[in-house]
Amino acid sequence: MIKKIDIPSIRDSVYMQMREMILDGVWAPGTRIDLNQLAAEFGVSKTPLNEAIQMLIREGILAVKPRSGTFVSALDLDEILETFDFRLILEKGAAEAILANASAPILRGLETLNDRMAEIAENPGSLEDYRRMLRLDDEFHQKIMFLSGNAQLIEHYEQLSARLMLMRMIGTFSPKDYKATISDHRAILAALRSGEWEAFSAASAMHVANAKAKVRRGLGSASTK
Numbered sequence: 001m002i003k004k005i006d007i008p009s010i011r012d013s014v015y016m017q018m019r020e021m022i023l024d025g026v027w028a029p030g031t032r033i034d035l036n037q038l039a040a041e042f043g044v045s046k047t048p049l050n051e052a053i054q055m056l057i058r059e060g061i062l063a064v065k066p067r068s069g070t071f072v073s074a075l076d077l078d079e080i081l082e083t084f085d086f087r088l089i090l091e092k093g094a095a096e097a098i099l100a101n102a103s104a105p106i107l108r109g110l111e112t113l114n115d116r117m118a119e120i121a122e123n124p125g126s127l128e129d130y131r132r133m134l135r136l137d138d139e140f141h142q143k144i145m146f147l148s149g150n151a152q153l154i155e156h157y158e159q160l161s162a163r164l165m166l167m168r169m170i171g172t173f174s175p176k177d178y179k180a181t182i183s184d185h186r187a188i189l190a191a192l193r194s195g196e197w198e199a200f201s202a203a204s205a206m207h208v209a210n211a212k213a214k215v216r217r218g219l220g221s222a223s224t225k
Contacts (some may be wrong), residue, residue, distance in 0.1 A: 010044055015052035022061055022072055023165045025131065033062070033070045060163045073166060080167045080215050087160050088208045094148035095200050101147040102192040113140045114185045121178035133178065138165055140185060168215065177214050184210055
């Protein structure tokens with residue numbers, strides 16, 4: 001029996017594959033996307049491809065330059081720092097609900113994620129190690145925001161996380177940076193266990209401050225290459 005082709009599902013498949021390729025560093029920031037070639041490689045028409053691209057533009061990880069084409073969003077220090085600040089605002093705004101929903105099983109899951117990051121931190125070195133750290137770090141924070149139970153907050157947070165993932169593909173952490181991330185997460189976990197808003201707010205703010213410092217160093221080293 002012939003089934004009607006579900007165009008939105010094609011769009012979503014293209015969107016998810018493009019998003020994964022961008023956030024995995026297959027296309028570096030500033031890379032121009034050849035839409036004709038991409039449509040041919042995916043084996044799809046321009047319609048679902050263009051719709052997927054519009055979704056990625058709304059997330060801020062693709063950009064269109066008039067008379068130039070479609071590009072993976074380039075890095076801008078001020079934008080990165082503002083994005084981190086906005087992420088912190090969302091975390092603090094959702095803190096009450098997050099703390100109320102931080103059950104023991106969820107905390108164990110978060111601890112497991114941080115332990116996996118700690119294993120990488122024992123002997124980091126490769127680019128893949130760095131990207132694994134980024135993915136685990138992103139999952140750690142996404143799970144915390146999911147505790148808010150607020151669909152709008154979660155959606156905005158996912159968009160911010162995608163942009164931060166892209167922006168942090170500029171280099172690798174030093175061994176000290178890996179360990180600082182693990183330590184920051186442990187402070188956040190301690191605050192979640194205590195249920196104290198002030199502790200959670202302080203731990204989250206410190207983590208963002210440290211992340212911004214890493215990005216500043218990363219952009220500085222990238223500019224000298």
